[in-house]
Amino acid sequence: MTTAPLRKDAARNWERIVAVARALLDEGVPLQLNDVARRADVGVGTVYRHFPTPEALRETVATPALERLTAHGEEAPADDDPWRALTGFLTRTIEAQVADPSLTAVMAVTADALPRTTELKRTLSAVGGRLLDRARDAGAVRPDLTSADLVPLLCGVAYAATVHSAPDARVGTAHRYLAALLAGVHAHPGDHSASSR
Amino acid sequence: MTTAPLRKDAARNWERIVAVARALLDEGVPLQLNDVARRADVGVGTVYRHFPTPEALRETVATPALERLTAHGEEAPADDDPWRALTGFLTRTIEAQVADPSLTAVMAVTADALPRTTELKRTLSAVGGRLLDRARDAGAVRPDLTSADLVPLLCGVAYAATVHSAPDARVGTAHRYLAALLAGVHAHPGDHSASSR
Amino acid sequence: MTTAPLRKDAARNWERIVAVARALLDEGVPLQLNDVARRADVGVGTVYRHFPTPEALRETVATPALERLTAHGEEAPADDDPWRALTGFLTRTIEAQVADPSLTAVMAVTADALPRTTELKRTLSAVGGRLLDRARDAGAVRPDLTSADLVPLLCGVAYAATVHSAPDARVGTAHRYLAALLAGVHAHPGDHSASSR
Amino acid sequence: MTTAPLRKDAARNWERIVAVARALLDEGVPLQLNDVARRADVGVGTVYRHFPTPEALRETVATPALERLTAHGEEAPADDDPWRALTGFLTRTIEAQVADPSLTAVMAVTADALPRTTELKRTLSAVGGRLLDRARDAGAVRPDLTSADLVPLLCGVAYAATVHSAPDARVGTAHRYLAALLAGVHAHPGDHSASSR
């Protein structure tokens, strides 16, 4: 009952619109509702009925990926190694974020258009936070990073991998950048981070 | 003598336009040449005469900051400690980038509007590259990072510090993120970065 | 079915726009889409929706006249006298061209905006070409003129009749000029055209 | 004393401006006074001082050609053959008009910017008129053409030769069209121009 049960034709239109939007976002084309309507072979009004704003549509496109991330995230604590659990989670997340432009945008924004998005993002954050806290408690993470830093850092890595980088090199680049960051995030007992000796 | 010496009245307008643009950028308002003209109390044509595109104007606004960074960067090698020289340089750069929105944009883009911008960015990159290489040669930096990663990483840190962060917390946040990243960039002989033990 | 069947209100706007455009062209006012919109009491966007460029609008205005010419042209071969058939066709065409400024422009240009225009012009040319060829075969036309000369010559006559001539004298003038030209085009066995004897 | 004696530097600028304008017109570039100024390496104000309007400049460019035509035209009556004198004059004129874009425009317009232009055009018309009248009196020209038709017809031929014709084919085309026209203009005692019999 979260989603109203759509009539069959309405559902078909909904699907087409989302599919078109996904394709456009993947190609890097900015979401214009008129444009989406034309390509989905649907009236503009129909698009507006289903998705009052471009953001609502974008978030709808991002939702499945967000759900997958959350689902995986909820299984992460099963790993006994707190650090490995955290890095696994972050790796998976950054991969998704770099590969899926709809996610990139949705993660970077604070004001969501759909409640569902807020909910998923909140869950994802909570999961990440728990993994981070556990790792910090285990002494595996530098103490000055809080769960509130997780999303910004991931967005930053994703952004860094996007700037000046060819599309198909991005995932690889993101891995390298995440690795460097994680090495820094990893606590090194006895290390004095900003000096050379 | 790089820039043709302007007549006094022309110079006044130039200043006003640049000042207005700086203010707008600082407020996060997108640069629109008509808008700039109105606020600078100058004809549109005048703005177009001085700055054929918004990018040219933005880069002009960014230039002084870019020059300061370059100047400082060229003094950085004076520091005998390769790691300290590098981190000092990066710290200064990220501070500037986070504090000055015009810089953020100019650094992230590859196609420059002004030759001067290209020149400055090239110099800055070269300086950074030399500092990185020296630090790597000294065994102070993980080997998988090249000088081509410097700018993207800085942009990523700047971006991360901007996302979800209140304007006046940004510099602080950027420092923390840079610190974490630098800790990771710093080579730790005998460290096995992705495992917890 | 060539043109998609328009909704009633859309059709009304379409008519108004074309009517306004026709009036403007007849008055010799250059076609400006914003101007047309204002006078048709319609949003600019509406004009752009129907006619992406001024040329498309101009050609739409010219189309009916072009269709009439073509229709008549296709009946011209019915006249047994090749020379009379040709002159009749040309007379009719020049009359239309001089009387209708939209036609003048459309005929003079090579790049058409609408496929329909291209089609009509091609047909008209073909018809003219056949009439000319038949007349030449009958020995009624000087041999150095080809069907490719027909349109330029007509445009030239129309232009000559327009230059330095008051609007309401134009048709008469055009007749005289066409008559002179036709007299020259007409083959005169035994005549030595460029000498006085 | 028609032209004020210019200071040497002023004269130099005048020359440069006219030279640039001639070049632009020959290339088919529309005359823009700012543009001319830039290319002539002269201030806009200077161009405006010498030539208050684009037309004044264009006419200045056309003047020498106009003077040459007039000069030749005044010698034309020397030819004893009235028809040959007329055709020679017209041929020369059409050649100039097709080859020199500045002339094309100046001839087609009724309102002149410079008195000198009006004077020259008047003289040219008068000369042409006399040649035509003499030829008509000699029975060599159809009676329905008056001297007022000469310029329009020439403009028409020039225009016809320009429409749909590659630049370097124009003079040749113009010759053919003029020949056809002249054949028609030529009186043919006993000819009934619009019937085939």
Next chain:
DNA sequence: CATGAATGAGCCTTCATTCAT
């Protein structure tokens, strides 16, 4: 529910002309 025509604010850009220097 769906449609898609209509709207018009808003942005961009050019260019003829003026006028202070």
Next chain:
DNA sequence: AATGAATGAAGGCTCATTCAT
């Protein structure tokens, strides 16, 4: 005389959103 910066009206076009059908 010469300069060229400044002006701003004018025109072009797009696109998010509404609403009659």
